[in-house]
Amino acid sequence: MAKVVAVTGNEAVANALRQANPDVCAAYPITPQTDIMQRFSGFVADGLVNTELILVESEHSAMSACVGASAGGGRVITATSSQGLALMWEILFIAAGDRLPIVMPLVNRALSAPLNIHGDHSDGMGARDSGWIQLWSENAQEAYDNTLQAFRIAEHMDIRLPVMVCLDGFIISHSIERIEYLEDDAVKNFIGEFKQLNPLLDVEHPVSYGPLILPDLYMEYKRAQHEVMTKVSKVVLDVAADFEKISGRRYGLFEPYRLDDADIALVILNSAAGTAKDAVDQFRDRGIRAGLVKPRLFRPFPYQEIADALKSAKAICVMDRADSFGGFGPMYMEIASAMMMNGKKPILINKIYGLGGRDFLPEHAELVLSELADVAKSGKARTFKEYIGVRE
């Protein structure tokens, strides 16, 4: 039986990590993630997990320790935020290139400068090309559920890739919500035993990780890495189907919201999607056909599926909680690419919102939807990219 509790996002994620009982955890503190590793180290101290806890001196070392432990043949976790992820950057690519199934919650936080500890998505978006699978979460329940599913996805024998589970710093990590925990036994059965693949510690079958690969073979490795990414969506859906059986909660590659006949649509990640859904409902009540897409699997990105879901929309606003300076927001670029799949060209605008923890309010969503309604009617965009919720 599921247990209903009132916990923070961090507490929920830490509990998921406890239930997964990893072999190794490399821990280093950074706001707003610290709470996850702090709680997890408490589980280690209390003997609730059989985890070797490695206290490292930086996030670069944390990810390096994870790479070694994972290649060694264990279930491995860490967690980070913002500058911590930025410091791991070099090693992220090694974890993915060596196909190591590490699971890492990323409590999304803005990047310096200026120094800021609050939530936005610039950290996760910066790791977009690292080869990690990324799952994004609207609330504490999704963060908990995604963390559990991440182990199954990462460790699947067809995949063997690291997975990042993203949740909004403070907004989700530090707010208390009602969530449902699964029983420890149910989680244990769902995740299953860790299966090794070419472990370094198997002395009967010695292997070497990370050799120099020159131009005669490097590209073949990258092509193989591309190939495995094409298999991820199916595994994510299979794992979600199994998860629904034990939890009753349904997950897909993304969440479509009131999209079927939508003329205007928002694309928006994580916690702000909750606020935006209320605004969509209000517009629907007024007879305006509004809808919303909340991506869940960001890497690999489900281009075709999202293009199909947005097929009726005449005007779309992609909301980014991160900017690519000198370019459009990162999610905008994905949706623009997705629109090429069906050769359909709705008017696509981009709003940058909520940077460094700036509140995203219902009136922001309403303003954007009103603008979209005008754009759909006139067939013309006023501006393609603009910041909202910012003072002049």
Place this chain on the structure above:
Amino acid sequence: MKPKGWKDLPPGSVITRPGSATEFKTGSWRTFRPVWVPENCIQCLFCWMYCPDMAIKVKDGKREEFDYDYCKGCGICARECPGKKGQKAIIMVEEGK
């Protein structure tokens, strides 16, 4: 041997066949070649100990010829060689000369 395609690779850059580095001949990297002068050799085996590429063959405790398939020409052996009466038993000669 047909070069491997991407479908032939193991997941990740993992070498699953131990000792396969012997198939990779590094001798072609050489610009200077060590040459053994047996009459100056005192069989101390310093060269064998210092060589980073195991390119000095030893049989029954005695030094034999260089294994030029793997000798990269780093010159460490020539530097460490004490030789006999100040006469080195290893000299470095430019390849192509």
